[in-house]
Amino acid sequence: MLKKLKIDHEFQSKIPPLTFHERNQLETNILEEGRILHPLIVWNGIIVDGHTRYAILRQHPEIQYTILEKDFANRHEAIIWICKNQLGRRNLTPEQRNYVLGKQYEAEKLSRGGAHPRSVAPPSEAPIAQNEQLKGTGSATCDRIAAEYGVSRSTVLRAETFAKSVDVAEEAVPGTRQAILSGKLKTTDKAISAIAKAPQEERPALVQQLYQPKPDKPMRRTPKGAAAAQYKAIEEISAKMEQPAGPLEQSDILAELEDALRLMISRWNTCLAHNPDHRSACQAGIRRLAE
Incomplete structure (x- = not known):
């Protein structure tokens, strides 16, 4: 039965391939189990899901496996199923x-x-x-x-x-x-x-x-005078905000710092996720701020 299965490259292209490490780990797990835990999903003899498992089976035909036959009206329905299955990962x-x-x-x-x-x-x-x-x-x-x-x-x-x-x-x-x-x-x-x-x-x-590698753009630094004015304005706004009447507990202080750290990390990740070309320049800027 394994030899009769076919690979459709259009179907396969909708499934992000495993990394080298993930593929090796999957093969190790299969060999240790002596069988494939998840069935190969097939439609009319064409593999819909399980391309990597199929490749491992071709190398180790002694491994036990199962096949689950799906019934789709056409190729588009098969692709829809593939996409939904992948988006669940x-x-x-x-x-x-x-x-x-x-x-x-x-x-x-x-x-x-x-x-x-x-x-x-x-x-x-x-x-x-x-x-x-x-x-x-x-x-x-x-x-x-x-x-x-x-x-x-x-x-x-x-x-x-x-x-x-x-x-x-x-x-x-x-x-x-x-x-x-x-x-x-x-x-x-x-x-x-x-x-x-x-x-x-x-x-x-x-x-x-x-x-082609993209050169890092020079980072535009805020003039010291303007930066100082911005910090002063922020401090004035902060001073006017409601403050605790008495001293804070150590746990409260740590919670405040943890919230600030989470916010900083979130903003950092968001900025770099949308501007990957500026990663190196931003990292250099952070190092300068820490000096």
């Missing part, structure tokens, strides 16, 4: 989550729009904006998916654009999708979208530009 990078969310929305529009299972245009020909033919269906679908995952409809629309743009970049330079989704290649939605909008012959060069 907690270890996705923001890029992976964004990509899978976009692919689910794309598949649901196609599934509910009555498109033929094989009539999906290749990424290089697929429009970045919503398909005019599916606008009515897409709007309701977008709202439902947004409610399902607790995000805004604009987040879903941006995710679709991001996913299609990443696929275009992958076509131009194979391996780019994995580099972006794993976080190894730091870029912006704007840069990725620009590649998708460019003529096909220009895309490989634009993708290669993403791989």
Whole structure:
């Protein structure tokens, strides 16, 4: 039965691959157990989930395994299931989550729009904006998916654009999708979208530009006089705020400091998550502040 199973690369591309360490750990666990605990999910002989487990089985055919056959009406329904299954994981990078969310929305529009299972245009020909033919269906679908995952409809629309743009970049330079989704290649939605909008012959060069190291921009330092004035204003506001009538307990002081530390870490992570190109400059600035 194992030899009859097939891999569909479109299905596989919707599943973020394990890291080298995760893959080795999974293989170790399987060999120790002597069997695969989770079944391979299959549709019409095609693997829907369990590609890594399947690869390990090919290397160790003595391992026991089970197969769970799924019944989908078409390829789009299979992709929807894959995306939902992946979005239920907690270890996705923001890029992976964004990509899978976009692919689910794309598949649901196609599934509910009555498109033929094989009539999906290749990424290089697929429009970045919503398909005019599916606008009515897409709007309701977008709202439902947004409610399902607790995000805004604009987040879903941006995710679709991001996913299609990443696929275009992958076509131009194979391996780019994995580099972006794993976080190894730091870029912006704007840069990725620009590649998708460019003529096909220009895309490989634009993708290669993403791989070029970006020089750190010099950090703009606030003039000492202006910084001093800002600190003084903050101190004056703080002094006017209600203060405890008596001395604080040690636990209260530590709680105050802990809250301040959490806020600082949260702001730091938020700033760097949205501005990865400035990480080195920001770290240098923090070191200067600590001196």
